[in-house]
Amino acid sequence: MSRPAEISQEELIAVATLVTARLGPAATSIAAVSKAAGIPTGSIYYRLPSRDALLAEIWLSAAERFQALALEKFRAARSLDEAAEAALVTPRFAREQHAAAVVLNSHRREEFLRAGVPEAYRARAAKLAAEMRDGIAAIAERLLPGDPRAKEIIAVALIGIPLGAVRVFLPQAVPPMEIDAAIEAAVRAALGAQ
Amino acid sequence: MSRPAEISQEELIAVATLVTARLGPAATSIAAVSKAAGIPTGSIYYRLPSRDALLAEIWLSAAERFQALALEKFRAARSLDEAAEAALVTPRFAREQHAAAVVLNSHRREEFLRAGVPEAYRARAAKLAAEMRDGIAAIAERLLPGDPRAKEIIAVALIGIPLGAVRVFLPQAVPPMEIDAAIEAAVRAALGAQ
DNA sequence: ACAGTATTAGAATATATATTCTAAATAATA
DNA sequence: TATTATTTAGAATATATATTCTAATACTGT
Numbered sequence: 001m002s003r004p005a006e007i008s009q010e011e012l013i014a015v016a017t018l019v020t021a022r023l024g025p026a027a028t029s030i031a032a033v034s035k036a037a038g039i040p041t042g043s044i045y046y047r048l049p050s051r052d053a054l055l056a057e058i059w060l061s062a063a064e065r066f067q068a069l070a071l072e073k074f075r076a077a078r079s080l081d082e083a084a085e086a087a088l089v090t091p092r093f094a095r096e097q098h099a100a101a102v103v104l105n106s107h108r109r110e111e112f113l114r115a116g117v118p119e120a121y122r123a124r125a126a127k128l129a130a131e132m133r134d135g136i137a138a139i140a141e142r143l144l145p146g147d148p149r150a151k152e153i154i155a156v157a158l159i160g161i162p163l164g165a166v167r168v169f170l171p172q173a174v175p176p177m178e179i180d181a182a183i184e185a186a187v188r189a190a191l192g193a194q
Numbered sequence: 195m196s197r198p199a200e201i202s203q204e205e206l207i208a209v210a211t212l213v214t215a216r217l218g219p220a221a222t223s224i225a226a227v228s229k230a231a232g233i234p235t236g237s238i239y240y241r242l243p244s245r246d247a248l249l250a251e252i253w254l255s256a257a258e259r260f261q262a263l264a265l266e267k268f269r270a271a272r273s274l275d276e277a278a279e280a281a282l283v284t285p286r287f288a289r290e291q292h293a294a295a296v297v298l299n300s301h302r303r304e305e306f307l308r309a310g311v312p313e314a315y316r317a318r319a320a321k322l323a324a325e326m327r328d329g330i331a332a333i334a335e336r337l338l339p340g341d342p343r344a345k346e347i348i349a350v351a352l353i354g355i356p357l358g359a360v361r362v363f364l365p366q367a368v369p370p371m372e373i374d375a376a377i378e379a380a381v382r383a384a385l386g387a388q
Numbered sequence: 389a390c391a392g393t394a395t396t397a398g399a400a401t402a403t404a405t406a407t408t409c410t411a412a413a414t415a416a417t418a
Numbered sequence: 419t420a421t422t423a424t425t426t427a428g429a430a431t432a433t434a435t436a437t438t439c440t441a442a443t444a445c446t447g448t
Contacts, residue, residue, distance in 0.1 A: 002394035002445060024305055026220035030436060040397050042438080051436065108300050108365070111218055149372045156359045156373050161380055164358015165350045171302070178343045179350050182384040186355055189383030190376040198415070199425060224406060234427050236408080245406065 006039050009047050013057050020058055021099035021171060025111040028055065052114050056121035059112030062100035063128055066093055071135045074158060080143055083158060084188035090162035091175045091183060102171040105163055157190035200233050203241050207251050214252055215293035215365060219305040222249065246308050250315035253306030256294035257322055260287055265329045268352060274337055277352060278382035284356035285369045285377060296365040299357055351384035
């Protein structure tokens with residue numbers, strides 16, 4: 001019934017994610033994205049209301065993918081050892097979805113979810129944050145019952161440490177397989193250290 | 195002999211560092227910095243040739259301070275246990291120099307050292323990078339002799355892991371004291387894991 | 389074939405902000 | 419007290435880029 005789009009919304013976000021991984025969110029201009037996607041600047045405004053919305057989509061699509069993987073693994077862990085193994089989801093994600101990992105790991109969330117972003121995006125971000133908070137709390141209760149600092153320890157061990165290890169190699173390279181053993185050992189030690 | 199400046203170059207960089215820690219490098223405009231410093235926009239150009247130079251100064255001053263502390267500690271470590279203790283320089287720096295830690299830890303170096311930055315800044319950054327690379331190599335040779343992956347392990351353990359742990363709390367908060375034990379245990383485990 | 393519609397295409401406009409410029413102000417020195 | 423160098427002060431200009439607008443296009447269903 002109408003002229004077909006050169007590129008779907010999903011493909012557009014994927015291209016924009018690559019641009020952001022290479023140049024950073026500040027340099028992710030409408031012109032840069034439209035050039036990378038091979039479509040005119042005006043066309044982007046048929047998919048998204050503003051540049052702020054584009055940046056929010058880039059971050060949210062990366063975060064939703066990573067978080068779904070991570071929480072699934074974390075929820076399945078029945079022991080500290082299994083939790084340490086689950087923490088390897090982070091280096092694996094960085095290998096398989098490099099650009100998304102750079103977006104999440106080498107930049108601040110605030111650079112993508114800016115002040116003027118439409119409420120719908122804000123709601124998606126709030127839902128993600130609540131899910132992660134609840135997930136952390138549940139694991140803390142299950143694996144470190146009675147520990148008053150359990151949530152901080154879990155967040156540091158399962159999120160902070162693997163992310164930091166991976167970040168040594170991002171954004172230029174991919175984390176080598178050899179560091180996974182170090183990450184797993186480190187996470188296990190952090191979980192057992194309180 | 196002349197009208198005195200309202201603010202010294204060091205104070206200007208300190209104010210700009212606070213602005214960047216709060217708003218990020220992209221929002222660190224000349225107007226935002228001059229407003230925070232209480233001086234007119236034009237005055238900033240008497241100290242620095244451009245906004246790119248300002249951003250470079252912000253990053254370099256933070257990085258030089260952190261790296262001097264970190265390399266001193268790392269060089270003094272004579273065992274894996276001492277190295278693990280030395281890694282606590284990262285959470286301590288985050289507590290004592292919060293804004294500088296946010297600049298270094300919550301943003302990419304490339305956002306500060308941009309394409310158009312004068313060569314002098316580029317040279318300072320290159321010197322820092324070389325010093326860190328040499329420092330890591332020396333520690334790797336000393337503490338993990340013969341290990342082909344020693345440099346990666348040392349970088350992940352002494353830099354990546356503590357930075358990642360601290361980043362769970364930045365930029366809003368300061369890392370609580372309680373996580374230092376987890377960091378030290380994690381670093382020790384990562385060092386001993388190959 | 390034709391009408392209808394979403395999209396392309398890219399120029400025009402608006403806006404934000406980096407940078408430059410002119411004049412006035414300030415303090416040390418002669 | 420007059421001179422001089424430096425900085426303040428903030429307006430003017432330049433530039434980059436987000437957003438809007440008009441027209442042309444390409445496909446689908448009738």
